Amino acid sequence: MGECCLGALGETNVIFVTDTPSQVHELRVLVYSDDRRIRDAVMTGLGRRPAKDLAKIEFIQVATEPVVKKELKSGNIDLAILDGEAAPAGGMGIARNAKDEVFNCPPIILLIQRSQDAWLATWSKAEGVVPMPIDPVVLTEVATTLLRRTDKTAITAK
Numbered sequence: 001m002g003e004c005c006l007g008a009l010g011e012t013n014v015i016f017v018t019d020t021p022s023q024v025h026e027l028r029v030l031v032y033s034d035d036r037r038i039r040d041a042v043m044t045g046l047g048r049r050p051a052k053d054l055a056k057i058e059f060i061q062v063a064t065e066p067v068v069k070k071e072l073k074s075g076n077i078d079l080a081i082l083d084g085e086a087a088p089a090g091g092m093g094i095a096r097n098a099k100d101e102v103f104n105c106p107p108i109i110l111l112i113q114r115s116q117d118a119w120l121a122t123w124s125k126a127e128g129v130v131p132m133p134i135d136p137v138v139l140t141e142v143a144t145t146l147l148r149r150t151d152k153t154a155i156t157a158k
Contacts, residue, residue: 025055026055026056026057026058027054027055027056027057027058027078027079027147027150028057028058028060028076028077028078028079029046029057029058029059029060029077029078029079029080029081029143029147030059030060030062030068030071030072030077030079030080030081030106031043031059031060031061031062031081032062032063032068032080032081032082032083032086032091032094033063033082033083033086033091033111034063034064034083034086034087035083035086036063038083038111038132038134039061039063041133041134042081042111042134042139043059043061044136045134045135045136045139045140046136046139046140046143047140050140050143050144050147051140051144051147051148053148054144054147054148060077064089065088065089065094068080068082068094068098069094069097069098069102072098072102072105072106073102075103075104077106078106078147078150079106079107079108079109079143079146079147079150080095080098080106080107080108080109081108081109081111081130081143082094082095082108082109082110082111082126083111084110084111084112084113084117084120084121085111085112085113085132091110091111091124092110092117092120092121092123092124092126093124095108095110095121095124095125095126096123096124096125099124099125099126100125106150107127107128107146107147107149107150108124108125108126108127108128109126109127109128109129109130109139109142109143109146110124110126110128110129110130111130111131111132111134112129112130112131112132113131113132115131127146128142128143128145128146129142130142
């Protein structure tokens with residue numbers, strides 16, 4: 001936390017206050033897919049700071065259903081983005097299960113291959129749907145809308 005600097009007057013102790021609790025808070029976004037390319041596309045499309053009024057994002061990459069369940073039950077996830085086409089467990093089934101079983105389940109975005117599957121996303125109780133291939137503008141719009149609902153530090157636009 002502190003650093004020693006050499007200046008014109010000799011050695012001086014300088015303390016940089018950068019780790020205050022309000023600055024450390026990052027939004028935790030779980031990204032689930034069995035395909036690394038899809039996880040990478042989500043993280044690249046969303047970026048670490050998708051909006052000025054939101055905290056930075058910490059991505060939690062997950063490739064298996066048991067880890068998704070564990071992370072969602074931990075209560076430390078602000079948003080989950082699930083691949084509806086993942087195998088062996090698809091994001092739609094995981095979303096439905098989480099919404100039924102996880103207390104204070106975070107908002108969920110489903111990535112779908114076909115627009116005809118939007119009704120399944122509704123059945124799964126997901127709050128957002130983004131078609132693939134991922135359009136970063138659409139993903140960012142849906143994600144930031146949901147993150148603003150969960151981020152206690154978000155600034156409301158006037």
